[in-house]
Amino acid sequence: MSKASESATARRSPFPPWLRKRVPTGGEARRVRALLAELRLETVCSGAHCPNLPECFARGTATFMVLGDTCTRSCRFCAVPDDPPGPPRDAEPEAVAEAAARLGLRHVVVTSVTRDDLPDGGARHFARTIRAVRARLPKAAVEVLVPDFEGREADVATVCDAGPDLFNHNVETVPRLYPAVRPQADYRRSLDVLACARRLADGRDRPRFTKSGLMVGLGETGDEVRAVLADLREAGCGIVTIGQYLAPSKAHVPVARFVEPGEFADWESEARAMGFAAVAAGPFVRSSYRADRVYGECTGGATA
Amino acid sequence: MAVEDVKLPDLGEDAGDMARVAFWYVDPGDDIESGDELLQMLTDKATFDVPSPVAGTIVELVADEDQEVLVGEVLCRIDTGD
Numbered sequence: 001m002s003k004a005s006e007s008a009t010a011r012r013s014p015f016p017p018w019l020r021k022r023v024p025t026g027g028e029a030r031r032v033r034a035l036l037a038e039l040r041l042e043t044v045c046s047g048a049h050c051p052n053l054p055e056c057f058a059r060g061t062a063t064f065m066v067l068g069d070t071c072t073r074s075c076r077f078c079a080v081p082d083d084p085p086g087p088p089r090d091a092e093p094e095a096v097a098e099a100a101a102r103l104g105l106r107h108v109v110v111t112s113v114t115r116d117d118l119p120d121g122g123a124r125h126f127a128r129t130i131r132a133v134r135a136r137l138p139k140a141a142v143e144v145l146v147p148d149f150e151g152r153e154a155d156v157a158t159v160c161d162a163g164p165d166l167f168n169h170n171v172e173t174v175p176r177l178y179p180a181v182r183p184q185a186d187y188r189r190s191l192d193v194l195a196c197a198r199r200l201a202d203g204r205d206r207p208r209f210t211k212s213g214l215m216v217g218l219g220e221t222g223d224e225v226r227a228v229l230a231d232l233r234e235a236g237c238g239i240v241t242i243g244q245y246l247a248p249s250k251a252h253v254p255v256a257r258f259v260e261p262g263e264f265a266d267w268e269s270e271a272r273a274m275g276f277a278a279v280a281a282g283p284f285v286r287s288s289y290r291a292d293r294v295y296g297e298c299t300g301g302a303t304a
Numbered sequence: 305m306a307v308e309d310v311k312l313p314d315l316g317e318d319a320g321d322m323a324r325v326a327f328w329y330v331d332p333g334d335d336i337e338s339g340d341e342l343l344q345m346l347t348d349k350a351t352f353d354v355p356s357p358v359a360g361t362i363v364e365l366v367a368d369e370d371q372e373v374l375v376g377e378v379l380c381r382i383d384t385g386d
Contacts, residue, residue: 013326013344013351020344020351023313030314051350054315246349284350 016258019244019283021051027058028103035102036062039095042069044111044145044288049079049248052289063109063145063288064096066129067122071113073184077172077215079248080113088118088125097132100140107292108133111145116184121147123155127162134163141165143211143291151189153196160200160207166239166295167197168211170287171232174224181218181253191235198236209238209277209298213287215245216267219256229271238277239294242267243285259283306386307363309378310356315347321375323347325367330380334362342380345373360384 036043044065045053056062070083089095100108110129115122123146130142143166149155160167171194175187194210201207212232216225225242232240242264247255261283268281278297280289315323323345330342338359345352363381367373 013346015346015351020353022341022353022355023315033314049347049349051347054313054352057314248348 016260018261019246019258021055021284023054024058028060029054029057032057032060032062032103035099039099040089041092041095041099042066044080047080047113050286051246052284052286056289060103061105061107061292062103063111063291064099064129065111065113066092066096067112067115067118067125069113072116073114075172075182075185076253077181077218077245077247079252085113085115085117088115088122093125093129093132096129097136100133101136105137105140107141107143107295108137109143109145109288109291111288112147114147116150120155120158121149121152123149123158126159130159130162130164141292141295143168143288143295145170145287146193148185148190148193151186151192156193156196157200160197163206165206165208166211166291167194167201167207167209168213168239168287169193169197170213171228172214173218174214174220174228176224177218177220191231194232194237195235209295210236211239211241211287212237213241213243215243216259217245217255217257218253225267226270229274229276233274233276239298240271240276240279241285241287241289241294242271242279242281243289244283306384307381308358308360308384309366310342310354310358310380310382311378312345312373312375313354314375315345315352322372323352325369325371325373325379326351327369328365330362330365332362332364336360336362336382343367354379356382358382358384 042065043062068085070085071080074082142164144164145168171190173181198210264281268279271279278294280294326344326346328343339355341353342356360382363383365380366378
């Protein structure tokens with residue numbers, strides 16, 4: 001790009017130059033969208049306005065979001081609306097399995113909105129979904145990204161008993177910023193959920209790893225991030241993802257800082273040195289961005 | 305002369321599938337290859353570069369800078385010469 005257009009871009013765009021994406025032409029995106037519409041499935045990709053969506057859909061991947069498209073919490077970083085949700089759809093677990101099979105997925109990621117209105121927080125629905133996917137795709141890796149079930153160990157156990165390969169629960173930010181960013185959650189509770197899942201894996205072969213993610217650029221300090229990484233290691237967390245927070249609208253928490261790519265690379269080195277089995281860090285990294293590759297790192301590429 | 309409409313491809317944004325034109329990289333009369341960047345667009349979460357799906361000569365820039373464009377609407381016209 002010419003110098004003239006570089007400076008014009010700098011004047012016009014609110015984003016730094018490294019937060020630029022290419023819209024892929026061609027690929028599987030149209031097929032993915034049609035399939036999701038046919039099976040009435042939601043994705044967090046679409047619901048949370050993920051900027052990686054065009055790339056991931058073009059690759060024929062997506063992260064399914066079950067239990068509706070509205071949430072019982074109002075986290076200040078998230079685009080998913082907080083309207084009252086409806087009853088879980090009975091046919092949804094099978095629909096997810098069907099979609100995963102038709103997409104030929106080898107790594108299936110399922111997340112949900114938070115359902116504090118359900119007695120089990122949606123844990124049984126997750127378990128049914130994991131089992132439905134396993135039945136259709138016995139060789140696929142199954143990763144779940146779950147809410148905190150308000151810390152209820154029985155519900156964490158319900159999900160783990162269904163045998164997901166990866167149990168992911170995001171801490172999202174540093175403890176000091178919870179009131180501003182994630183007011184209805186609790187940092188210690190989220191760590192306990194991860195520790196619980198890790199404990200439940202003892203003596204069994206699944207979940208193989210626990211995983212967590214955080215956003216930077218919300219006003220946290222480097223030492224605060226370091227402390228979260230240490231806490232995650234202590235909770236037995238094996239995989240961490242770190243990405244740039246982007247505000248879905250002016251009503252959400254504003255971006256405090258655009259973290260440079262070099263700094264993400266430093267976090268990656270530091271996290272690896274702390275003993276995480278796999279680390280993904282970069283401006284556009286999200287908890288399930290290229291989840292198959294991140295998992296492949298832990299297993300030495302020995303995934304199905 | 306075969307003129308092709310280049311439309312805003314699927315960005316996947318849930319909020320109305322709309323993006324705003326930030327800046328055109330090309331002008332009418334420019335010769336381009338398939339894959340060359342045509343323009344930069346803005347959504348709430350990123351800037352997107354839109355590459356050309358075809359090779360040819362830019363005939364007309366249909367969407368103006370700062371204009372909001374819906375997925376499927378025409379961005380520019382390219383003479384592919386066939």
